[in-house]
Amino acid sequence: MSIKIGIYGYGNLGKGVESAIKQNPDMELAAVFSRRNPESVKIATEGVPVISADSVEEYKDKIDVMIICGGSATDLPKQTPKLAKLFNVIDSFDTHAKIPEHFANVDSAAKETNHVGVISVGWDPGMFSLNRLYANCILVDGADYTFWGKGVSQGHSDAIRRIEGVADARQYTVPVESALEAVRNGENPPLSTRQKHTRLCYVVAKDGADKAAIEEQIKNMPNYFADYDTTVNFITAEEMAKNHSGLPHGGLVLRSGKTGLNGEHKHIIEYSLKLDSNPEFTACVLAAYARAAYRFAQNKCFGCKTVFDIPPAYLSAMSHEDIISHLL
């Protein structure tokens, strides 16, 4: 019997979840929920209904786990606690500072109705968090480093698009190679924001726009660019479509630590991701943790969980015997 998955929200992430489900033989897509007119939403899986988000309650007993694919800024803080009263749910909430509040909200909603809610699943938060935790527990005396990229930051791209005279923009976050090398060499360097990442922007200007003014505005934008070394390249719409249509991303988590009675031995733990598609990879992590949510629910272990609370074996479709024989 396969795990019946619902997808709530059908943007890039929802589409990624749909293709992830196809790779997991123990899962099936039961329905896609959308706030748009369901008739306007075409999905890639035949025979699966698209349902108006307003009618989600009717699916209360037809979905084992609902994968919520909304945005962290305004969608998930409301959607996840609300849907946790009806379903076992999982989301990719990624506003780090607000995770404790979100955890508490989802925990009480889920416990009230005997459901499981898994939050903040993806790669950061998610796999990067796990690697920070494991590495901190092993190398107690050490320092953490996280680098992002090379990859597209959608928030930064959007910020550029809001500047007058900009027709389109893509922003890549790029780790500074020399900083990364210093960390890998065990030098434990203190690194400022500027020393860790550079920002590389590709901009299509509208006809007659003042390019120098656009470049100036980008480079001085507080929070987004002012603290970084930023490069701005103006390109044509054709070049944008040809060379910058993907959503690649990735990054690295490192911990550099010392052991021995006198701290005489150095160690480096490094975890890195190189992703052609940020949303599809995040979706694959969500699918694996949806399996874990299902198992927690079967064990009547209700409430909110994070990647920290979940035994790794719960993610696997393989039997316990098989993972011990083949992966340990």
Place this chain on the structure above:
Amino acid sequence: MSIKIGIYGYGNLGKGVESAIKQNPDMELAAVFSRRNPESVKIATEGVPVISADSVEEYKDKIDVMIICGGSATDLPKQTPKLAKLFNVIDSFDTHAKIPEHFANVDSAAKETNHVGVISVGWDPGMFSLNRLYANCILVDGADYTFWGKGVSQGHSDAIRRIEGVADARQYTVPVESALEAVRNGENPPLSTRQKHTRLCYVVAKDGADKAAIEEQIKNMPNYFADYDTTVNFITAEEMAKNHSGLPHGGLVLRSGKTGLNGEHKHIIEYSLKLDSNPEFTACVLAAYARAAYRFAQNKCFGCKTVFDIPPAYLSAMSHEDIISHLL
């Protein structure tokens, strides 16, 4: 109240556990158990007794978790099930093919007497296993690669030392850089044993020994060297002591996979370790998992566990609130 740890076996690994305990403020070393005459064993922690292994039963109620630091070939298959009848235990059993049998033996011994036994903890098996599992669950359609080194293989060094005319030897396992690059590029290359690693040997010959014969014997030794490109360097005892006295090791686990409706996007997950001291790093992993064993015992969740069965949060000395706020 701190977790009272016992160390059973005081070789390189036991010494590493001793220094790891000093880095973890919630742990204290209660006793060291040795098969040698206890009076001949000097340990680095003041005020802690060294006890004959024969008297271990007297410590039945004085140890929260016993970290067993014996060898996998002959010690652990006997020691871990036997000690699991008296204590919560943890070991670094690393004979991959025999893990299912060891699991069953420890599980029944531990359940019989309401104890917890955590087996096969370290970096491989251990952290590498975890990364194989997580990566397999995320990238369902993909291929796994494990590389070891650059590092000292004690088994291979010992094999060289058994050759006539050899006074001392050190063998380094070295990953083949071009193979690693092909994997990182997402080429999913099929790799033979010879294509993945080379073996680099430093040998001190006895006076008058036939060096050509030694080199020949090393290069043709079945299982250990015959399937590899092996380099043999003869050095002096002084060079050996100066340049090859450490036990560095490390390695990489990679998974290369595809996502998307038509497998159109590639992804690489890479985990790597660079370790100045193999036994001290393994000891740090054991210490963190000893904390998990203690928590399982407190929750009366008895029997055998592996790294796959343990929620990551159990490894941390921090509160659940703190790990969510600071590491997620």
